Structure formats: C-alpha cells, structure tokens
Amino acid sequence: xxxxxxxxKDRAFTCLAALSxxxxxxxxxxxxxxxxxxxxxxxxxxxxxxxxxxVGEPGGGFGNAIHGSFIVVGIASVIGLPVGxxxxxxLAEYGNNKIGRTVSFVADVLTGVPSIVxxxxxxxxxxxxxxxxxxxxxxxxxxxxMIPVVVRTTEEAMKLVPLxxxxxxxxxxxxxxxxSLRIVLSTARFGIITGALLAIARISGETAPLLFTSFxxxxxxxxxxxxxxxxxxxxxxxxxxxxxxxxxxxxxGAIVLxxxxxxxxxxxxxxxxxxx
Amino acid sequence: xxxxxxxxxxxVMLVLAGCAGAPxxxxxxxxxxxxxxxxxxxxxxxxxxGAGASFPYPLISRWSFEYNKIKPSVQMNYQSIGSGGGIRQxxxxxxxxxxxxxxxxxxxxxxxPGILHIPETIGAVVVAYxxxxxxKGLKLSGEVLADIFLGKITKWNDxxxxxxxxxxxxxxxxxxxxxxxxGSGTTFVFTDYLSAVSDEWRTKVGRGTSVNWPVGLGGKGNxxxxxxxxxxxYSIGYVELAYATETRIPYAFIKNREGNxxxxxxxxxxxxxxxxxxxxxKGYESWSKVSIVNAPGKDAYPIASFxxxxxxxxxxxxxxxxxxxxxxxxxxxxxxxxxxxxxxxPLPSEVxxxxxxxxxxxxxxxxxxxx
Amino acid sequence: xxxxxxxxxRREKLRKSITADNLFKLFTGGIALLGVIGLAVLILxxxxxxxxxxxxxxxxxxxxxxxxDPVFNDFGALPFIYGTLISSLLAIVIGVPLSLGIAVxxxxxxxxxxRAIITPIIELLAAIPSIIIGxxxxxxxxxxxxxxxxxxxxxxxxxxxxxxxxxxxxxxxxAGVVLAFMIIPIVSSVxxxxxxxxxxxxxxxxxxxxxxxxEAITIAVLPYARAAIxxxxxxxxxxxxxxxxxxxxxxxxxxxxxxxxxAPGHTMAAVIANEFTEATGDLYLSALIEVGLIxxxxxxxxxxxxxxxxxxxxxxxxxxx
Numbered sequence: 030x031x032x033x034x035x036x037x038k039d040r041a042f043t044c045l046a047a048l049s050x051x052x053x054x055x056x057x058x059x060x061x062x063x064x065x066x067x068x069x070x071x072x073x074x075x076x077x078x079x080x081x082x083x084v085g086e087p088g089g090g091f092g093n094a095i096h097g098s099f100i101v102v103g104i105a106s107v108i109g110l111p112v113g114x115x116x117x118x119x120l121a122e123y124g125n126n127k128i129g130r131t132v133s134f135v136a137d138v139l140t141g142v143p144s145i146v147x148x149x150x151x152x153x154x155x156x157x158x159x160x161x162x163x164x165x166x167x168x169x170x171x172x173x174x175m176i177p178v179v180v181r182t183t184e185e186a187m188k189l190v191p192l193x194x195x196x197x198x199x200x201x202x203x204x205x206x207x208x209s210l211r212i213v214l215s216t217a218r219f220g221i222i223t224g225a226l227l228a229i230a231r232i233s234g235e236t237a238p239l240l241f242t243s244f245x246x247x248x249x250x251x252x253x254x255x256x257x258x259x260x261x262x263x264x265x266x267x268x269x270x271x272x273x274x275x276x277x278x279x280x281x282g283a284i285v286l287x288x289x290x291x292x293x294x295x296x297x298x299x300x301x302x303x304x305x
Numbered sequence: 306x307x308x309x310x311x312x313x314x315x316x317v318m319l320v321l322a323g324c325a326g327a328p329x330x331x332x333x334x335x336x337x338x339x340x341x342x343x344x345x346x347x348x349x350x351x352x353x354x355g356a357g358a359s360f361p362y363p364l365i366s367r368w369s370f371e372y373n374k375i376k377p378s379v380q381m382n383y384q385s386i387g388s389g390g391g392i393r394q395x396x397x398x399x400x401x402x403x404x405x406x407x408x409x410x411x412x413x414x415x416x417x418p419g420i421l422h423i424p425e426t427i428g429a430v431v432v433a434y435x436x437x438x439x440x441k442g443l444k445l446s447g448e449v450l451a452d453i454f455l456g457k458i459t460k461w462n463d464x465x466x467x468x469x470x471x472x473x474x475x476x477x478x479x480x481x482x483x484x485x486x487x488g489s490g491t492t493f494v495f496t497d498y499l500s501a502v503s504d505e506w507r508t509k510v511g512r513g514t515s516v517n518w519p520v521g522l523g524g525k526g527n528x529x530x531x532x533x534x535x536x537x538x539y540s541i542g543y544v545e546l547a548y549a550t551e552t553r554i555p556y557a558f559i560k561n562r563e564g565n566x567x568x569x570x571x572x573x574x575x576x577x578x579x580x581x582x583x584x585x586x587k588g589y590e591s592w593s594k595v596s597i598v599n600a601p602g603k604d605a606y607p608i609a610s611f612x613x614x615x616x617x618x619x620x621x622x623x624x625x626x627x628x629x630x631x632x633x634x635x636x637x638x639x640x641x642x643x644x645x646x647x648x649x650x651p652l653p654s655e656v657x658x659x660x661x662x663x664x665x666x667x668x669x670x671x672x673x674x675x676x
Numbered sequence: 677x678x679x680x681x682x683x684x685x686r687r688e689k690l691r692k693s694i695t696a697d698n699l700f701k702l703f704t705g706g707i708a709l710l711g712v713i714g715l716a717v718l719i720l721x722x723x724x725x726x727x728x729x730x731x732x733x734x735x736x737x738x739x740x741x742x743x744x745d746p747v748f749n750d751f752g753a754l755p756f757i758y759g760t761l762i763s764s765l766l767a768i769v770i771g772v773p774l775s776l777g778i779a780v781x782x783x784x785x786x787x788x789x790x791r792a793i794i795t796p797i798i799e800l801l802a803a804i805p806s807i808i809i810g811x812x813x814x815x816x817x818x819x820x821x822x823x824x825x826x827x828x829x830x831x832x833x834x835x836x837x838x839x840x841x842x843x844x845x846x847x848x849x850x851a852g853v854v855l856a857f858m859i860i861p862i863v864s865s866v867x868x869x870x871x872x873x874x875x876x877x878x879x880x881x882x883x884x885x886x887x888x889x890x891e892a893i894t895i896a897v898l899p900y901a902r903a904a905i906x907x908x909x910x911x912x913x914x915x916x917x918x919x920x921x922x923x924x925x926x927x928x929x930x931x932x933x934x935x936x937x938x939a940p941g942h943t944m945a946a947v948i949a950n951e952f953t954e955a956t957g958d959l960y961l962s963a964l965i966e967v968g969l970i971x972x973x974x975x976x977x978x979x980x981x982x983x984x985x986x987x988x989x990x991x992x993x994x995x996x997x
Binding site for chain 2: 743744745746748814819822842844845846928929930940942950951953954955956957961
C-alpha cells in the first residue's frame with residue numbers, strides 16, 4: 030500500500046469524522062431555529078399567564094400548563110429525591126457487597142425504562158385506585174423515572190469523596206452514620222444537587238407518562254386529586270390539532286419548555302466548570 | 306461554596322413554585338349574568354371532568370368557556386380523546402360526563418346500568434381532501450368512497466371519480482387515505498354509512514369505533530385527522546364539519562339516497578335528523594339502533610349523526626351531581642344558541658323535551674336535582 | 677437454675693445492636709431495596725396483572741399474530757414489534773456511524789478548544805425534550821423527507837422493495853432518522869469515554885511503527901475499545917426502543933408489516949400512547965398493557981446487556997462509567 034494512498038485515507042476519514050459532527054449539529058440548529066421562528070410570535074404576557082381559549086377564539090395561553098408542570102414535577106421531586114438520595118447514600122456507604130452491587134445494577138437498568146411504561150404503571154397503581162386522573166398520578170409516573178437516575182448520580186457523587194476524609198472522620202471517633210451524613214454527604218452535595226437538577230430537567234420534558242395520568246385540564250390547577258394541564262401534554266394536544274392558531278401556540282409552549290430545560294442544564298454545566 | 310448555595314436555592318425554588326397556590330387569574334367575573342341558584346358556599350371551585358368524542362369538541366369547548374363566564378366556580382373540563390375513550394373512562398368512572406357519537410352497543414349498554422344518553426347536538430361527517438387546485442365540492446358517491454377506503458380505487462383520476470366530476474381536472478396521483486388511529490364515534494358514523502352503501506365494506510370491515518382499516522394513515526382525534534389531511538397533499542379523510550371549516554379544508558358533496566349530490570350544511574344535516582326524531586328511545590333506554598346515516602329526503606345529507614353526552618342516572622356526589630345537572634340543563638336550552646355558528650345543528654324541540662325528561666331522572670340518593 | 681444471666685445477655689446484645697449506625701444502615705438500606713428492587717418488582721407485577729386477560733386469551737400467539745382488530749377483539753402485537761425493530765435498526769444503522777465519527781473526532785482529532793465547544797452542543801441535543809423533537813418532526817422534518825429525500829430514493833432505488841410505494845413523509849424511514857438523531861448523544865458520549873480510556877501506549881506504539889493517525893485509530897484504538905463501543909451501541913438501541921413521543925408523531929400510526937421504508941408504520945410505544953385512554957373493553961386494554969409488558973421486557977433486557985458490557989469494560993480498564 031502506497032504512502033500516498035494511506036495519507037489520502039487519513040485525510041478522507043478525518044473529513045468524514047468532521048462531517049459527522051456537522052451533520053449531528055444540523056438537526057439541533059434546525060430544531061432551535063424552528064422553535065424560535067415559529068414560536069416567538071406567540072409569546073406574550075397573556076400566553077404565559079392566561080388560560081387556553083376554546084376552538085376558534087383567538088388568544089388564550091398556557092399559563093395553567095406552565096403552572097401545572099411545576100406542580101407535577103414538584104410532586105415527583107418530593108417523592109423521588111428523598112428516596113433516590115437516601116438509596117444512593119446506602120449504596121455508596123454500605124453497598125460494597127453482592128446485594129449492593131445488584132441494586133446498583135438494577136437501578137442502572139431501570140434508568141432505561143420506556144417512559145410510556147411508567148405511564149401504564151402509574152395508571153394502574155394510582156388512577157384506577159383513586160378513580161380519577163390526577164396530578165398525583167402524574168407525579169408518581171415521573172418519580173418512577175426519577176428515582177433510578179437520582180440513585181445512580183448520588184451514588185457516584187458520594188463515591189468521589191476521597192477515602193481519607195472518611196477515614197479521618199472515623200479516626201476522630203465520629204460514628205459511621207454521622208460520617209456519612211455530615212462529612213461525605215455534604216462534601217458530595219454539589220454532585221448530588223447536580224444530579225438532582227439534571228433529573229428534574231429530564232422529567233420536566235417528559236410527555237408520555239403524563240398522557241393518561243395527569244391527563245389535561247383547560248383550567249387552573251384544582252387540587253392534586255384532579256387532572257392538571259402540563260406543558261408537554263398541551264404542546265402535544267395543540268400540535269396534532271388542525272388549527273393554525275393552536276400550532277403557533279404549540280411552538281410557543283415549546284419555547285417555554287426548552288427554555289426551562291436548557292436553563293437547568295446550562296446552569297448545571299456552567300457551575301460545574303466554575304468549580305473546576 | 307457559593308455555587309452550591311445557588312444550585313440548592315434553584316432546586317428549592319422549583320419545588321416550592323410547584324406547590325404554591327394557583328394565581329388568581331380566572332376569567333373576569335361576569336357583570337351581567339344573574340345566576341339562578343344562590344351562591345354556594347362562597348364560590349367553592351368545582352371541577353367536573355369529562356372526556357370523549359372529538360366530534361363535538363369545538364362546540365363543547367365553547368360551552369365550557371361560556372358556562373364558566375356565567376358560573377365562574379364551575380369548571381367543565383372536557384378532554385377530546387375520542388368516543389371510545391369517553392366510553393372507557395365513564396365505565397371506569399374516572400370522568401363524570403362523557404361524549405360519544407357512537408351510541409353504546411347493546412353489550413356496552415348492558416355493562417353500564419343506569420347510564421343515560423343525552424344527545425346534545427347534531428353534526429355532519431364530511432369527506433375532506435387535499436388535492437391541489439381542487440376546491441370544495443368534489444362529487445362522490447357512497448360506493449366510490451367505500452372503494453377508496455377499501456383500497457380498490459387508488460388514483461385520483463380514476464374513471465369512477467371522474468365520471469361524477471366532468472369539469473374537474475383530477476391528477477394522476479395516488480390517493481393517500483387517512484383514518485382515525487383512536488377509538489372514534491366519527492369512525493363509527495362513517496363506517497356505519499359505508500356499511501349501509503357497500504356490501505363489501507359491511508362484510509369485510511364492518512362498522513365500529515375502531516376498525517381494521519384495509520389501507521391508510523392514522524391520525525389521533527378529529528384534530529389529528531384534519532391535521533393529516535391538511536398537511537399531506539393528495540390525501541383524503543373524514544372529519545366533523547366544524548374541523549373542515551375551521552381549517553378551510555375542502556370537502557365533498559355526497560350522493561344521497563335520492564341520488565342528489567348534497568353539500569353538508571346546517572339545513573341538509575337538519576333534514577337528515579328530522580326523520581329520526583319521532584322514533585328516538587327514552588334517555589335511559591339503549592340507543593344502539595339509532596342511526597341517521599343515508600337518511601331519506603331529497604336534500605338530506607347522508608353522513609349525519611347525533612352526538613351524545615353519557616352520564617349516570619344515580620350520582621354519587623351531591624354537589625357535583627347538582628353542578629352537572631345545571632350544566633346539562635343549560636346546554637340543551639341556552640347552550641344551543643352557540644351551535645349554528647360552529648355549524649352544528651341545534652336540537653329540535655322534541656329532542657329538547659326528551660332530554661328534559663332524561664335529565665329529571667338524574668338523582669342523588671333517589672332525589673332528582675330538577676324541580 | 678439461673679436464667680437471669682441468659683436473658684440479660686440477650687437483652688444486652690439487643691441493646692447494643694440498636695445503635696444509630698445500624699439504624700441508619702437499616703433505614704437507608706430499606707429505602708434502597710424498596711425504592712429500586714421494590715420498584716422494579718412492582719412495575720413488573722402491575723404489568724403482568726394487567727396483561728393477564730390478554731395472555732389468557734391469546735397466549736404465545738400474541739407475539740406472532742399481526743391482526744389488530746378492536747372490533748372483533750382479535751389482537752396480535754407483531755406489527756408493533758416489527759415497527760419498533762425496524763425503526764430502531766434504522767436508528768442504529770444511521771446513528772452509529774455518525775456517533776462513532778463524532779466520538780473519534782472529539783477524542784482523537786479535535787483540539788481541546790474545539791472539543792470544549794462541541795461536546796456541550798452535542799449533549800444539548802440530548803436535553804431537548806422528545807415532544808419538541810416530535811413537533812419539529814411533523815412540521816419541519818417529515819415534509820422535508822417527503823419532498824426532498826423520498827423522491828430521489830423512489831427514482832433511483834425504487835426497484836428495491838424498501839423504497840416502493842407512495843411517500844407520505846410519515847414513515848419508518850422518517851422515524852428511523854429522527855431516532856438516529858436522538859441516540860447520537862448517548863452513543864457518542866459513551867464511545868468517547870471508551871476511546872479516551874484506551875491507554876496511550878496503544879496509540880504510541882502504532883504511531884511509532886509508522887501508522888497514520890487514522891491507521892492508529894482503526895488498528896490500535898478502536899479494537900481495544902471494541903467491547904465498550906458495542907455496549908454504547910446497545911445502549912443507543914435501548915433508547916431507541918423505548919422512545920415514544922417523537923416516534924408517534926412521525927411514524928404514521930398504521931399497524932402494518934411491509935418492506936417499504938417509505939410506508940407508515942407503528943411501534944409498541946406509539947400504539948400505547950395513541951390507544952390507551954380509548955381502549956373500550958377490558959380485553960383491548962389488557963392487550964395494550966401486554967404490549968407494554970413486552971416493550972418493558974425487551975427494553976430492560978437490552979439495557980441490562982448494554983450496562984453489563986459497559987460496566988465490565990470501564991471498570992476493568994479503569995475509567996468512569
């Protein structure tokens with residue numbers, strides 16, 4: 030094989046690799062561009078704070094959906110964060126045995142649960158028992174996604190704490206449990222919070238689990254035992270409708286959703302870079 | 306250290322923001338409407354969850370909106386998920402009112418003791434299409450429609466279509482059939498009609514809220530199907546009239562029983578319903594035999610349908626039951642004045658009377674809410 | 677007979693064991709077991725219970741029957757299994773080469789400045805909620821596929837069974853490409869980690885022997901990281917299998933098994949999303965839950981396989997998962 034040919038291959042492959050990077054960026058840019066171009070015109074104060082209007086009536090907004098999303102994500106966090114963090118603490122501190130490793134593995138595998146399945150799960154568990162679609166059901170479905178993720182990120186964050194810190198604390202006579210909580214946990218708190226925020230960002234954008242749990246609502250939130258409007262579900266409902274005004278509002282909702290999710294992600298990364 | 310505090314604060318704020326109470330941004334209180342009943346316990350908010358047919362959704366959403374102006378404490382929350390969904394959810398009792406254009410089958414009816422049918426309006430199923438340069442008014446017959454949806458007629462310029470439309474230039478393109486992917490009363494009405502005019506359809510596919518479609522793409526809800534037709538050139542689908550007009554999609558004139566090609570309008574739809582009115586069952590009976598497709602009448606539009614609100618006769622919650630009955634009473638009386646604008650046919654007075662009798666049956670522990 | 681010492685001994689032992697440490701361990705351990713294993717078991721249990729009606733009615737036939745007829749209550753999951761497989765395979769075929777190219781570029785070729793800019797941008801793609809990708813899919817990408825990609829495919833490759841028939845824009849192909857975009861972040865990032873974990877000695881040895889940069893990559897680096905890259909691909913497959921919203925909006929929602937990629941199809945996740953609230957009849961609902969059970973089982977198996985491979989590689993080679 031001649032050197033020339035090999036050099037050519039080298040250059041060709043390098044170009045291909047660079048091309049794949051460019052190709053991967055194209056949809057990203059296209060999506061962001063489309064969202065901004067088609068949605069920006071819908072954003073105004075009424076859109077952000079008003080209720081949806083009936084078919085044929087102009088105006089109206091996603092105020093209830095934005096509020097509802099916060100609520101459902103809040104419920105999921107109240108369930109998912111404590112469970113996830115405490116479980117992660119256990120795995121990091123006491124998990125160095127067969128059971129611990131199995132639990133960790135199962136949590137890893139569970140992070141890949143198809144989100145629609147969590148919807149079925151919450152429907153059977155909560156909706157059927159309560160006899161109604163509800164914000165709680167939506168929260169449970171989202172918590173099911175959240176828990177494995179938070180367990181793993183907490184475990185990894187705690188494991189990053191240097192052994193010396195733990196040993197020093199134990200050597201000073203501080204009991205194991207206090208060491209775990211006060212020394213290791215607080216040293217790792219940055220990583221744990223990061224993991225929590227990323228999990229929150231992820232579930233904020235989920236639609237499938239909410240389709241038949243929190244359902245939807247044309248009005249403001251009326252208690253956790255009632256259906257509630259959420260941003261992703263509203264976007265979906267309006268997007269598949271045939272009404273032009275609703276399409277524009279769907280894009281508007283998309284801007285708000287992307288803004289929330291990206292802000293959370295950017296904050297996390299920015300802060301991470303700051304620290305190191 | 307600072308970063309952690311910032312992040313933690315963000316997290317806490319998010320969680321708190323969620324749990325915070327709803328901002329008081331409701332519709333401005335009505336200045337003129339006087340409510341009949343005395344204000345109940347300082348306007349305690351009631352949400353009555355409903356779900357079902359997308360067929361009447363434009364009208365129901367208007368009703369909920371207008372009714373909320375009159376009674377700000379009552380939220381009629383209806384989700385358009387298809388008639389099949391409505392029937393399912395009212396069976397599970399996860400909703401208190403359901404919408405369906407398909408009347409309950411005998412089997413479904415037997416499984417829901419105490420269920421009441423209340424027809425709230427009458428609408429038309431139109432055949433909408435998206436063919437460049439062909440506007441509203443393509444003439445089609447029932448047999449041709451059945452053949453298209455069976456996949457036997459595949460091109461727009463097929464002989465059988467051209468025969469009815471001599472002046473129209475039809476392209477040599479494949480017909481892209483679109484149908485509902487969810488359980489739908491509109492599908493029920495449409496397949497009811499196709500079964501009535503085509504033996505092959507009746508035996509091969511049959512009628513139902515969900516059928517085994519021989520060909521075509523699936524759209525979710527009247528909304529999704531109208532969206533598909535609007536988006537995809539050379540497609541054809543079936544939607545309720547309001548969806549076609551709201552979105553300015555052209556629709557066909559269908560050949561009726563007498564042989565006339567009829568445009569779906571308020572008048573032709575009302576004509577179709579008129580014949581059935583004297584023979585309607587009582588609200589608590591089974592409506593499985595009620596059908597106004599292919600109705601007799603020179604100017605009758607052949608694909609018309611009642612659409613029903615399904616509620617239980619015996620209500621479990623007094624407050625909600627009362628609110629429901631008041632809403633239903635308003636719907637069949639004052640609500641009807643919103644129908645014509647959205648191209649739904651207002652209920653004939655005989656049907657209003659029938660519904661009044663039905664609504665009087667709704668009770669809490671034996672006591673009717675009316676009177 | 678002196679029982680006292682015995683009982684006192686037992687009581688002392690009990691008192692000593694109720695230490696704060698043990699309580700803490702028990703408490704957090706309990707939460708870990710319940711929250712993870714308990715959750716997994718509970719999900720499985722609810723899915724199985726819900727599917728019982730359908731399992732009893734159709735048995736194993738459910739997996740290879742292709743009729744989905746709610747009118748006559750005859751259900752078979754094959755069209756959805758087919759659709760899930762095809763769209764996921766397409767995602768792999770299109771997405772993996774792109775992801776590898778990106779991984780190699782970022783790990784081996786790019787300067788650290790370029791890397792610092794591009795890496796977060798790729799990960800941004802992962803952060804975009806799938807509903808928004810679906811939105812972009814119906815309004816921007818599907819028309820693009822229908823108008824600019826499908827016609828050339830039909831003209832030049834129309835003799836192949838894969839590109840026959842009319843193109844609606846909503847099809848297996850569109851869903852496959854959208855899924856490919858969605859798996860790029862995870863496949864490329866795990867592959868990149870794997871490549872970075874390859875010891876420098878390998879590269880240096882190849883370069884010392886006169887290899888060009890690409891030869892070093894293909895001969896020394898990639899084979900070494902082969903297992904983990906394979907794991908990354910399986911991870912991507914798992915993600916593609918479970919994806920719901922973006923797929924449901926671009927695949928056409930038609931349960932059918934056809935060779936043409938330009939035809940509309942359906943997937944397990946999409947049929948559940950579409951028909952769940954509307955399933956009249958207990959058998960219909962049970963059939964849908966059974967589809968969910970099959971989806972869950974497949975996704976979990978694929979994920980478990982992937983994680984096992986990636987774990988083993990990255991732990992042994994000394995990197996962070």
